[in-house]
Amino acid sequence: MKNWPLWEVFVRSKQGLHHKHVGSLHATDEKMAIENARDVYTRRSEGVSLWVVESKHIHASSPSESAELYDPANDKIYRHPTFYDLPDELEHI
Amino acid sequence: MNNNLLNYVLQISDNAMILGHRLSEWCGHGPILEQDIALTNIALDLIGQARSLYQYAATVDGQGKTEDDLAYLRIETKYKNVLLVEQPNGHFGSTIVRQFLFDAYHYAFYKALVNSADETLSAIxxxxxxxxxxxxxFSSEWMIRLGDGTEESHQKMQDALNSLWAFTGELFEMSDADTSALEAGYGVDLSxxxxxxxxxxxxxLKMATLExxxxAWMQSGGKQGRHTEHLGYILTEMQYMQRTYPGQEW
Incomplete structure (x- = not known):
């Protein structure tokens, strides 16, 4: 069982929302991964749909690259749409 | 009070209660965390079913009893569960075999019970x-996985199947409660x-490469309250708190 691959689990909490990463688990194949995910992550009615992806298929950015990847965004506040005055009657924005 | 209906409801609820309790013994002992949670989820489903059924049984009984009286204050000979569900967990594989043999029955039973003339039974x-x-x-997939797994897992599954097989005949034996329930339109035809x-x-079994x-000769008696030695031990543990501290609540 130590050799069982690791899977990442994504749960859609309700129709219309996107799947969100909730954690990981061990399983021998995708079928078992879905069942384990159902038992581990949706038993308190957390979801209506599940995705599982074997962790080895997830490619991540490296923490050592975070300076070049993310820091340049820090001083570009003009990319946030916070400089517009919105009329009061506008809702849902 | 309708005695036949009461006995019929108790047969169904005792199966769920005892198997649920058996599975709960796995809590903290599962082979891996994920399966530990899976087994205890099933245990909780079964105990939930038992609760609904005991609540109904208490109403049918009409003597002011509660679901807890029925679960915690009846002795062995009053329990009507089939012998299969009280058999010990053994290893993970034998728990799976017991579960699979019962689930296949349980599924077809409830599917038929949906058409019961009794509205409460039908809803439950x-x-x-x-x-x-x-x-x-869940249990079917594990049957296949372990039966068609390694040589060792295959042998363990076959051994468990052979030793539990003698408890499967009773599932389909019509007790007096079964017969009268069927005649009255609220029961299930076990054939x-x-x-x-x-x-x-x-x-x-074919997919699991198991024989x-x-x-052969089948064990029976559970529905009439004649149990294997195991039930006494289950009830001793399950009923200990209520019997030691009568009326105790959370």
Whole structure:
């Protein structure tokens, strides 16, 4: 069982929302991964749909690259749409 | 009070209660965390079913008892569960075999009970059927996985199947409560449950590369309150708190 691959689990909490990463688990194949995910992550009615992806298929950015990847965004506040005055009657924005 | 109906409801609820309790013994002992949670989820489903059924039984009984009186203050000979569900967990594989043999029955039973003339039984069956559909899927897949696994897992599954087989005949024996329930229109014809069961068992055993044991002498008596030695130990543990501190609540 130590050799069982690791899977990442994504749960859609309700129709219309996107799947969100909730954690990981061990399983021998995708079928078992879905069942384990159902038992581990949706038993308190957390979801209506599940995705599982074997962790080895997830490619991540490296923490050592975070300076070049993310820091340049820090001083570009003009990319946030916070400089517009919105009329009061506008809702849902 | 309708004694036949009461006995009929108790037969169904005692199966769920005892198997649920058995599975709960796995809590903290599962082979891996994920399966530990899976088994205890099934245990909780079954105990939930038992609660609904005991609440109904208490109403039918009409003597002011509660679900807790029925679960915690009845002695062994008053329990009407089939012998299969009280058999010890053994290893993970034998728990799976016991679960699979019962799930295939349980699924077909509830499916038929949905058509019960008794509205409460029908409603409980409908709700429980969703849970049991998953239980059957879970145990079937593990039957296949372990039966068609390694040489060792295959042998363990075959041994467990051979030793539990003698407890399967009783599932389809019509007790007095079963017969009168069927006649009154609120019960299930166990012979039709058996044909589904036979088919399901053959299908899954074939995929699991396991041999179906030959028809041999079958144990029975649970529905009449004649149990194997194991039930006494289960009840001792399960009922300890209520008997030591009567009326105790959370």
């Amino acid at each position: 069956a409908e709700k429980s059927l969703k849970e049991v559909t998953y239980h059957l899927r 039709s449950v058996k044909s589904f069961w036979d088919e399901k068992i053959s299908e899954i 179906k044991p030959e028809e």
